[in-house]
Amino acid sequence: MLPHRTTAGGHALRLALAVLLSLGLVAPVPAQMGKADIRGQAPQAIDSGLLDFGGKPVYLYGLRGARPDQSCTMRSGQTWPCGREARWAARNRIANHWVECVERARGPGGEVFALCYLGGVGGPELNAWLVEQGWALAARDYAQDYAAAEDAARAAGRGLWRGQQP
Template identity: 30%
Template sequence: MLGGWIILLLLSIVAYYADKLPVGERAATGEARGAASASDGDSLRLDGKRIRIEGIDAPELDQSCERDGETWDCGRQARDRLRALISAGDVRCRFHGRDRYGRDLGTCEAGGRDIGREMVLSGYAVSYGRYQAEEARAEKERRGIWVGTFTTPQEWRRTNDHPDEGPHLVDGWLETIRRWLMERLTALFAGIGNA
């Protein structure tokens, strides 16, 4: 039994550090460059590909937020912010796999700026782990959705019959181990909680 715990601990450590690797250090599975169009606040079309920007989650197109007691279309404004960012120049995306909906998952730049970072920093997307410092800054400075109250995009999808996207987990052996570990740890802690 102790051997199993040691293996679980070692795999957890490997998965933790693998998750912390900058995207640039992971193998790219492809690349696209050119003029892009925004589908919503966290996905775009480029070179005939549907691309989900890795590491962020923006409000859905029909999602609303509140500020000063008023409702505003934060989902549409998130898309408009992405449109403004991609109009800044040639868009370049590096792919690191596909999400479960078959979209290319990757990091994108326009005009030399990391689009995911800029979306989170401007307050029109939340971080899925990669841009936590930028999210904290946007919240502190009350930018975008942080100016009032909002439901996280993930929770909004869950309560409005939209498919949940969950954190971006790129296919690969480290991600497979990470998913397996998370399932086991969740089951373990659930078992401890019921004891």
């Protein structure tokens, strides 16, 4: 299984969000409220599940990104820097694009979890693309939005799934 976050508290953050959502103590925000809460030209991709808009971190809702230092094993037994490739894929996808994100939930410490779109709300959804291409996993513990996309990426051997399971 893929580690959940590059920061030490990332796993606890995702677990807390899942528990709070399930208990109804944190209400998810409607998927598209018609306006973007966070926007900017080509934010920095910290990993394939976390963007930085000039010091404002935004976690991509519904998925788990690969850590930049993560390694995966090819079917041949050789390791490859899949975390760096996942981060590169995210950076390449958002390069030269205006990105707008719509908040879906907040973590217990105020962390923003959002759906992000290239070229504005209504454009291609970054979250879905990352999972569809195999560069992130569905966060099935708190959202089922991308479970089918992850299954398809795994079956097709895309991204992190091109070798043995990450």
